Amino acid sequence: MTHRSGFACFVGRPNAGKSTLTNALVGQKVAITSGRPQTTRHVVRGIVHRDDAQLVLVDTPGLHRPRTLLGERLNDLVRDTLTEVDVVGFCLPANEKIGPGDRYIAEQLARLAPEGRAGTPVVAVVTKADLVPRGRLAEQLLAVDALGEWADVVPVSARDGYQVGELTEVLVGHLPEGPALYPDGELTDEPEQVMVAELVREAALEGVRDELPHSLAVVVDEIVEREEPARDGVPMLDVRVHMFVERDSQKAIVIGRGGARLRDVGTRARTEIEALLGARVFLDLHVKVAKDWQRDPKQLGRLGF
Template identity: 40%
Template sequence: MGNQQSNYKSGFVSLVGRPNVGKSTLLNRLVGQKIAIMSDKAQTTRNKIQGIYTTDKEQIIFIDTPGIHKPKHRLGDFMVRTALSTFNEVDVILFLVNVTEKRGPGDNFVIEKLKTIESPVFLVLNKIDQVHPDELLPIIEDYAKELDFAEIVPISAIDGNNVERLVETIGKYLPEGPQFYPEDQVSDHPEYFIVSELIREKILERTREEVPHSIAVIVESIKRNENDKVEVNAVIVVERQSQKGIIIGKGGKMLKDIGMNARKDIEALLGDKIYLELFVKVQSDWRDKQTYLKDYGYNQDDY
């Protein structure tokens, strides 16, 4: 921005919390665009998706980390390390909790990890639209005795309640600094990653328990064809033949449904009409094989 003030502030904020507390919903609310996938299944966000919030006074770069949980396999182990690795690189950590559920082992696991961190930690109590205001104080006291939070902010990510106050409070902790990204940029991820996440979201929404997290989506190409339509080719990788059958569905119906719904979101993201081609491939136990994890973009050497 040309008229940037001399005391312009910018910084990085990490969103953490156990799986499924509303981190992606909050990120999308802050950035105003659908860039993080939203699903009520745990552990859907795998990489650091960054949302960028820009005004003429400040720029906040949000890092949405995978939910912290006790790892069950190598992919899970990598996801936890990814989340923890962001903690010391940021100006503020938002520890998001769901006020409709009691503090559980998952929250305690995160709190234990946060005790060793230098960055200021905010306790962000999400889903306050679902509880009576009188219920909030005991919840706040319960968490506050576990950790000395820099700030405590109750919000509702889904309806935007108090989110503005959260942003203002974050602003107080940001150092003076440059605008890192152009004001119209909302994510530093290449389209490939966001497109693959949108496709994955549609699969998880429709298949529920039958296809757990043993799927990866690899976007192989995004290119304009001779009819001026953007062609997107993507491969859905599953672990078992039975999962392939579920995703394709009877007479190809499920795959068609996934493709149609993903296409709408991708068109909104790219601002262009697209042609989406989806393939399904079986690669047994890809989550535990180092080489496959690398191929599918989960590169442990980065952390």
């Protein structure tokens, strides 16, 4: 039996459903999701294992017109990724009309072709199909088809599973023949510290004002196992995390009145972290102000961008 393996990159404007779709295809949470734009800030790899193929999904930050140095670096990250994959999935939500952001990305995809992406197929993926009636979905499919030259156009819903399997088949069909690239059962190659930081940031983004998502960065200082005996065979880990914002007013938002909001963030994040690490966790959260870090090259470097 022929075996295929390779990389597929999901690209699209912020909040187009890329991370949710990545999780749906992998069958487990490997990328954080949020209703806030620009939740994803680095490349996340999720791995789909099949008897006849191994599909490595690369979820990227939303491609957008940057307003800060951070935005420029995220766009550069997306462009670099596009030149290294076997197939590109261009995500466009079914419940929103095609706008300037979508046209901008279509133009960027076309411009990348002479720079080494020539011949790389682009699959237009119409996400969030469950949010619109069939007639509206048909209209969106026609609009997407007219937006550019696509290898395939596939409507999908990550929430209810509509055509998730079909999309996997389409993407696998564009992969080259080759052996598995990752061990069987491995679902992501993300370092644990990065995933822990992302889970904290996901919890912190719930229910906050529009200004905060862009200004919030999270760094894990350490993950240390306690020397005390494991309870019922489950070890205890001390996880120390710093959350960085750009202004004192944002720090107050994260902490909340009397620290209530920060405690809530810690409770929700700890549940996810314990499931990830398979251990009991004492989560130590600290909030600091790093003024205008999105525009400061030195601070961006210290925060991992």
